[in-house]
Amino acid sequence: MFAGHDPYLVALSVIVAILGGYTGFGLAARIRGTPGLARRLLLAGAAGFLAVGIWTMHFVGMLAAPIPPAAAYLVLPTIISFLICALVVGISLFFVSIGDPSRQRVIASALLLGAGIVSMHYVGVHAVSGPFHIVHRPGMILLSSLIAVLSAYGGLRIYLARQGGLRLVLSAVAFGIAVSGMHYTAMHGMTFSTMPLDMVPMSDGLVASAQVLSLVVALLCFVIAAGFLLFLVPEPRPRPLAGFPGGFYPASEAPGPVSEGLQTASRSDRSVMTTAPLGGIGQPRQLPVQRIPVEAADGTRLVDVTEIRAIRADAHYTMVHDGQRERMCSWSISEAETKLDPAVFIRVHRSHIVSLPHVAFLRKEGDGAIVELDGPQPTIVPVSRAKIAEIRARLGLTKTVPPRH
Template identity: 30%
Template sequence: MLDFSHNPWLVATSLAVALMAGFTGLSLTRGANALPDARRKIVVALAAVILGGGIWSMHFVAMLGLQLPILFYYDALITLMSALVAILMVGLALLLLHFRSRSPQMIVGAGVIVGLGIVVMHYVGMAGMQLCKPVYGMLDVVLSTAASVVLSILAIWVAYDTRTQRNIVLGTVCFGFAVFSMHFVAIGLTAFAPSDVANVAGPALDNQILAMGVTLTVFLICGAFLLTGITFIAPTAAEEGRGSAQPTPLAPQAEVTPAKPTAGVPYEREGQTFFAEPSQVAAIRAEGHYTVLYLDAEKLFCPWSITEAATRLDGAGFLRTHRSYLVNPAHVSSFERKKDNGTLYFEDVDSLSKVPVSRSRLAPLREALGL
């Protein structure tokens, strides 16, 4: 067996790549459920490419840092297959999360798929090594798989249980360490032996060409990370009205009257825009720059932001119970007070079961409910 070591700079770079890809993919899908199906599919596809490409890039950045006493190269076809496997499996998990009911079982199932995608990508990529073969046993694969699946479930659970900025950042950390830990747990359980026979299925891919491909992929991930990161905090700032730019008043004596809905609350379905009576809407939830209406058994895309909805529905009886929620008290069936927050329940609304109430909103809510 061959002795091996790692370049510490490339090890650190591989972790950074996994974190950037995780943040970009998870934050890109924030608010995707409020989009029409066609646009949602595009967002999910882009996120799958970024997350799957991040898994692949992290693996091969780390493999470029693998230092062995012999020369080796990769089979190009198998290397390409490893990238496609990661993208497809992550894409399947995202489709379940964004086109099916997001139940605890669905979140765990998506985490399992992502964890298995990381494992399959790793071992397919390792199978592409030529003139040097990885040596591992079934127990080694089981241990690596367990580490990957557990950490991936944690990452998906944290990022998708509540789609807040804090959860996305924590989910990013979990995802990055899931990919990073799985790789190095698997490498730690793997030995390397020289091989005189090259089992090639496609053209040879030496380390120099691989390094160029990985560098280009990492560059694209970094660019997507910067583009996503620059707008990451914008929705929250807009929702809370904390933007740095302040509008200039029209005149000292001018009184600005909030705009009222003239045709109801707009929502989109099958390419058409319809309008719902405000009294029919049970709640409105922020999804990025847009919102979701809870209307009987349906969740519907609304082009308003949560701030615009609050302004336009001022006087219609809606209450801001959380920075992400507007609630129609007429549809509330019960209220539960907790230590420093609360929960509203909607027994007669099939599309909605409960809504959180933040501490700062408790007093006006209790007053409105007559408590």
């Protein structure tokens, strides 16, 4: 049965699943750093794109299968299969996007999402109506269910461990391939047994032909591709801040060649610029904070700065790594740089701040470098080329040449 699939439609179904996963996980990655109504809209958008990606992949796969030509599709079960998918995806993303995503919560979300994918598949399969019986092999049902749960868990874990665009790509590719694998594994265990026409039951409700389904699927493929392309559009650069002399950007956010020049400035010059109050020439500098507010399941917690390993920009907010996990902070990356002690924390990249006492490893990589920070869960942070010399000097790795006599 599996060998008779159209290879071009099979490839299209995998691509659709990957694009839907990329857009959905990409929108979901912004949920934790967005308050209020925008957070709900992002959750709805992420769940919608993931659900449409999974559902469209399923029906592209159905069109690729060698289903008997007299087959038609019952409209009500087809719609129900999509609603099941959208509901479980939304609930799963909600569970892992609020509070601390504990292992138990991720496992529960993966079980729910896997069960939803399996339910969507078999409800959608039994929307196929015609002069035949559909028979499933129990062993393939169990195997496809296991693949669905494992793919859901793997996709959620990669998504939660994100550290940039590469993680998002890996999450989408793994999720798309795994969801497609679940579908085609289940289809491999499915057979059609024909029956006499006089024994075919009358179909109740609306029925759509394969041609109508093809048009609907083509439209949804266009929606997924459009959402994917819109998601790739870069966000606008930050505007100059009026409080800085001459309307300059903060040192590490200035675009183009200005950034290269400002990032090579000395720490003493830069600290005057970033720690002075905005109205504040001649006013005393702000004292460094001793604790950072982060979001938790039961409210806002204050984490001592001595526990902080790294701070990573996430849209207009930041993710604070304490050596075990990342938690969302309402500060922007520039605000964090301003409030932290510049003698302890250094901004090594436009999107990353690290704590010097926790740096355990430094290595050149490409044009830049990377540092590894200690802790129960060590984390890797990129270092821009313009910051390598400064961090080496701050770590005491710069060789000094003795004066000649």
